[in-house]
Amino acid sequence: MSPDWWHWVASTDSLTARLIEAADGDFRVRLLAQCLTRPRRDEALALAVSPSHYVWCREVALCAGERPWVMARSVAPLDALHGQRLGQLGDRSLGSWLFRQPDLERGPISVTAASPCTLPSLWGRRSEFRHGRFRVLVQEFFTARMADELGLPSR
């Protein structure tokens, strides 16, 4: 992986904050879906939950203006979701809420070249955030559009 991509994929601070800066403030979260659903098999494994148990799922496009730079899919087990009021996030960034939690912990970031989302992406990463008993697996896929617009290499 090139150092330019490593700067994005391996960062442990808020991706939202980095995107706001890179997009010169013209950053938007486009909510694509927010629902209760069964996790994908790899998500169930990562969260150590049964694939038959429902999870909270949120899919967004993190955009510079109208142009998707990152596609994100976050899934959280329901048992510790109560009282987190994430259903009202709407087009506010999940990160803007996560990084306000004083006891936030972030697990290791795993990287993949695969991308299950529709838009072509060059790199994907995922990590688990914890805040008390609350856990959320956050998966982000960096699009080829972002690479083009930021002059990032193809790998």
Ligand SMILES: C=C(O[C@@H]1C=C(C(=O)O)C=C[C@H]1O)C(=O)O
């Ligand atoms: C975890 C963060 O939040 C980002 C925002 C998301 C959202 O609004 O659903 C999802 C994943 C992240 O890319 C972050 O800012 O690092």
